[in-house]
Amino acid sequence: MLKYFINKVCGKFIFSPRIMICIPSQVTEVEKKAVIDAASQAGARKVYLIEEPIAAAIGAGIDISKPRGNMVVDIGGGTTDIAVISLGGSVVSTSLKVAGDKFDEYIVKYIKKKHNVMIGERTAEDLKVNIGCVFPKIQDTEMDVRGRDLITGLPKTLTIHSSEMMEALIEPAMMIVDSVHSVLERTPPELAADISDKGIYMTGGGCLLDGLDKLLQEKTGINVMIAQDTVSCVALGTGKALDNLDALEGKARR
Numbered sequence: 259m260l261k262y263f264i265n266k267v268c269g270k271f272i273f274s275p276r277i278m279i280c281i282p283s284q285v286t287e288v289e290k291k292a293v294i295d296a297a298s299q300a301g302a303r304k305v306y307l308i309e310e311p312i313a314a315a316i317g318a319g320i321d322i323s324k325p326r327g328n329m330v331v332d333i334g335g336g337t338t339d340i341a342v343i344s345l346g347g348s349v350v351s352t353s354l355k356v357a358g359d360k361f362d363e364y365i366v367k368y369i370k371k372k373h374n375v376m377i378g379e380r381t382a383e384d385l386k387v388n389i390g391c392v393f394p395k396i397q398d399t400e401m402d403v404r405g406r407d408l409i410t411g412l413p414k415t416l417t418i419h420s421s422e423m424m425e426a427l428i429e430p431a432m433m434i435v436d437s438v439h440s441v442l443e444r445t446p447p448e449l450a451a452d453i454s455d456k457g458i459y460m461t462g463g464g465c466l467l468d469g470l471d472k473l474l475q476e477k478t479g480i481n482v483m484i485a486q487d488t489v490s491c492v493a494l495g496t497g498k499a500l501d502n503l504d505a506l507e508g509k510a511r512r
Contacts (some may be wrong), residue, residue, distance in 0.1 A: 260296060260297055260300035260301075260302075260477075261300045261301060261325070264277070264300055264301045264302070264439045265301075267461045270414055272299075272320075274301050274302060274303035275302060275303060275338075275508035275512065276302070276303055276304045276305075276306070276500065277297050277302040277304070277305050277306070278305075278306040278307070278308055278496050278497075278499060278500040279291060279297060279305065279307055279308070279496075280307075280308055280309070280310045280313050280492055281308070281309060281350035282309070282337050282353040283309045283312065283339045283340075283341055283348060283352065283353045284351065284352060284353035284399075284454055285353075287356075287426035290307055293305075293307065294307070295379065297465045301406050302359075302395065306500065306503065308451070308495075308496060308499050309312075309341065309348055309351070310332050310337075310339045310492055311330040311332050311337070311340065311343065311348065311351060312330075312337045312341070312343060312346075312347070312348065312495070312496055312498060312499075313342050313491075313493075313495035313496045314339075314459075314461040314462065314485075314491045314492045315328060315330045315341075315359035315459065315461075315495065316328050316494075316495035316496075316498050316499055317458060317485075317487075317490065317494035317496075317498065318330070318486070318491050318494055318495070318497030319485075319486075320343075320459055320490075322327060322344070322345075322346050322488065323345065324345070324346055325344060326344060326452045326456075327342055327344050327385050327445065327446075327448070327449025327450065327451075327452035327453050328342070328344065328349060328452070328453070328456065328459065328460065328462060329341070329342050329343075329436070329438075329441070329442075329445075329453045329457075329458045330335070330403045330458075330459050330460075330490065331438060331458060331459070331460045331461070331465065331474070332344050332460075332461045332462045332491070333334055333357050333358065333434065333460065333461075333462040333463070333464030333465045333467075333470075334357050334358065334462045334463065334464060334492070335357055335358045335359050335464070336354055336355065336357055336358075336359055336433050337353050337354065337355055337357055337449070338353070338354050338355075338357045338437070338485070339351070339352075339353045339438055340352050340353075340354075340434075340438055340441045341441070342445045342449055342453065343407055344452075346355055349445065349446065349449060350441050350444045350445050351417070351441070351510055352369045352437055352440065352441055354433065354434070354437050355411065356430050356433045356434055357462075357464045358383075358386075358446040358463060358464040359373060360430050361386055361390070361427055361430055361464070361467065362383050363380045363382075363384040364384040364407065364426050364427060364436030365377075365385055365386060365390070365423070365425075365426050365427070365428065365431050366378075366379065366382045368425065368426035368452070369382075369403075369405065369418070369426075371409070371434065372410055372422070373407065373416055374407065374408045375403050375405040375406065375407055375416055376408055376413055377403060377405035378405075380464050381403050381404070384401075384403070385401060385418060385437045386423070386427070387401060387424060388401050388468065389401045389419070389420040389423055390420070390423045390468060391420050391423055391424050391427070391465055391467070391468040391469045392424060392426070392427050392428055392431040392467060392468070392470050392473050393424075393467045393469025393470070393472040393476075394469075395416055395420050395468070395469070398419050398420055399419070399420045400417050400418065400419045400420070401417070401418055402415055402416065402417050402418075403415070403416055403418055403451055404416075414430065424469075427467070431467070431470060431473055432473075434470075434474075435474055435477045435478075438478060438480065439477070440459070454480055454511075455481060455484060457480060457483050458474065458478070458480055458481070458482045458483070459483055459484075459485055459497070460474075460482060460483065460484045460488070461484075461488050461491040462489070462491070462492065463488070465484055465488055465491075466488065468486070469489060471483075471484055474494060495496075495499065
């Protein structure tokens with residue numbers, strides 16, 4: 259896949275490209291080496307790695323070079339990365355495998371347990387996007403879905419309400435909130451004060467789940483902001499980082 263994208267971007271140029279790859283904040287040295295080796299074998303001249311929260315912060319337009327604390331919560335498809343960033347690097351960070359895909363899994367399990375109906379992951383994602391929430395809504399919304407009745411084995415149509423989605427999604431959402439709380443507890447006092455003043459930035463497609471920002475704000479007491487163009491923040495930040503390697507001074511490393 260890497261070879262395909264390299265050829266698509268670069269064509270058949272004589273020179274191999276430099277590549278910057280985002281990695282979760284808690285990967286091991288062995289995993290880093292595996293990523294570098296894979297990119298090199300795919301045709302990269304030089305490979306740089308950058309942690310996803312740092313790339314997300316850059317893509318969100320945050321000036322990470324100053325000696326101030328910035329907290330970024332990047333919720334993607336497979337992982338949620340939480341980091342406190344200052345002077346261009348992560349001071350405290352964590353990564354957990356609870357994100358958009360895990361939300362879908364919890365919806366599938368909930369519908370199966372409550373209604374004895376099996377739905378697919380695509381249907382679960384539609385429910386999450388259209389009526390999913392983790393904070394009480396003023397008005398309850400509903401959506402019809404089709405699945406397979408586990409008793410009769412026949413197709414069945416259900417009407418699912420947003421209040422049910424909140425029941426299904428609150429557990430994984432609280433896992434993310436608890437991880438944010440844990441990172442804040444380990445943050446140096448001066449940087450924690452900066453975060454309290456400036457707020458927490460949320461990026462990634464997973465943060466668009468209705469009410470997740472309100473839930474985090476209620477549980478931490480800190481203002482929570484969703485970045486503009488949140489889905490593309492990591493990709494945009496990675497490109498900006500590659501264009502400004504000298505400024506990052508080894509924060510993006512080979």
